[in-house]
Amino acid sequence: MKLLPDNKTLVVERANKVVYDCGDAMVKVFNTNKPAADILNEALNLTRAEQAGIAVPSFRGVGKEDGSWILSTAKAIGPTLRDMMTAEPDKLTEHLTILADVEIDIHKHTSVLLTHQKDKYARMISQVEALDEATRYDLHMRLDGMPNHIKVCHGDFSPSNVIMTEDGPVVCDWAHATRGCGGADAATSYILFRMRGDDAVADEFLRIYCERQGCDMAYVQSWMSIVAAAELARGRVAKKDLLMSIVHVVDYV
Ligand SMILES: Nc1ncnc2c1ncn2[C@@H]1O[C@H](COP(=O)(O)OP(=O)(O)OP(=O)(O)O)[C@@H](O)[C@H]1O
Ligand SMILES: [Mg+2]
Structure with missing residues (x-):
């Protein structure tokens, strides 16, 4: 499954990551030096919070594209x-x-x-x-x-x-x-x-x-x-x- 589609819009750019709006998903693309353990930990925390009954964006997947780890979650619609x-x-x-x-x-x-x-x-x-x-x-x-x-x-x-x-x-x-x-x-x-x-x-x-x-x-x-x-x-x-x-x-x- 391709987590980062070609059709995407930049949401925020940070020192260690970029966040894209990909239609029905939000995808965080981390710098290549970010260890896999950090991305897996974030994904695990998200799913633990969901299991605990908290309203969080659903987990879509973790993957690697062009040397960068990426984390995809379902887009929650609305203003922050x-x-x-x-x-x-x-x-x-x-x-x-x-x-x-x-x-x-x-x-x-x-x-x-x-x-x-x-x-x-x-x-x-x-x-x-x-x-x-x-x-x-x-x-x-x-x-x-x-x-x-x-x-x-x-x-x-x-x-x-x-x-x-x-x-x-x-x-x-x-x-x-x-x-x-x-x-x-x-x-x-x-x-x-x-x-x-x-x-x-x-x-x-x-x-x-x-x-x-x-x-x-x-x-x-x-x-x-x-x-x-x-x-x-x-x-x-x-x-x-x-x-x-x-x-x-x-x-x-
Ligand atoms: N699943 C989602 N649905 C809707 N908006 C999202 C989702 N994930 C991230 N965002 C938007 O992208 C922004 C950045 O994502 P996130 O907070 O995960 O990264 P961050 O690097 O910690 O950014 P910040 O420093 O602004 O907190 C969020 O503040 C939110 O506006
Ligand atoms: Mg944030």
């Missing part, structure tokens, strides 16, 4: 929440409430098969050379003390990954999914807004998430330094100063 936020900036609270509710709904699902969130963060913290040994030790200790939940966590939850279809929101881009604590996932969403420079939006999102979830803001904040360190491990060089400042925020939870 990011499109809607851009088109109607005056409806910020409404859109952030939808975003928070979709994230909270993901966390209502459990999966014992996804990677452990704490294992993944521990690996990532160990990799961050920008942090000195004492800071990494503190982060590992903090992580050790975090609860061992088995909630499905998206790991990269942002408005561009939520497609608003006629049948309801569909969530794409499961490359970073784990099982763990929803608070870590909410902290990730907050930091993703901060990395765009949308600080006020980040604060508003955090407020709405905690209100809708019924949790203390301090709970989400207790994950911030760990999640910021994990983002550093992803090589966010341009955001290093911001992420370092979040890692070093002292909280008293």
Whole structure:
């Protein structure tokens, strides 16, 4: 089966991949140096999330064409929440409430098969050379003390990954999914807004998430330094100063 047809339209181009609209499918074409394990992991996470009962784009297949691994999913039709936020900036609270509710709904699902969130963060913290040994030790200790939940966590939850279809929101881009604590996932969403420079939006999102979830803001904040360190491990060089400042925020939870 040919996953990448000749008739295709470019959707986004990133440093490590290109995404094409192929009519009824969306196809991600990764750079040739991207290991097969990463693509298979993303495909597995997507199908695990689907098995857990979450609305995701259906998996179409993984293949290799012209030396590049590709991942095909059925196209979910509709604007992304990011499109809607851009088109109607005056409806910020409404859109952030939808975003928070979709994230909270993901966390209502459990999966014992996804990677452990704490294992993944521990690996990532160990990799961050920008942090000195004492800071990494503190982060590992903090992580050790975090609860061992088995909630499905998206790991990269942002408005561009939520497609608003006629049948309801569909969530794409499961490359970073784990099982763990929803608070870590909410902290990730907050930091993703901060990395765009949308600080006020980040604060508003955090407020709405905690209100809708019924949790203390301090709970989400207790994950911030760990999640910021994990983002550093992803090589966010341009955001290093911001992420370092979040890692070093002292909280008293
Ligand atoms: N199955 C799908 N149905 C509809 N749109 C999709 C689908 N898969 C991807 N997209 C669109 O393509 C965009 C990029 O795909 P994806 O999020 O998987 O890659 P990404 O590199 O992580 O991009 P980003 O950095 O924007 O999150 C998404 O934001 C979404 O708009
Ligand atoms: Mg995405």
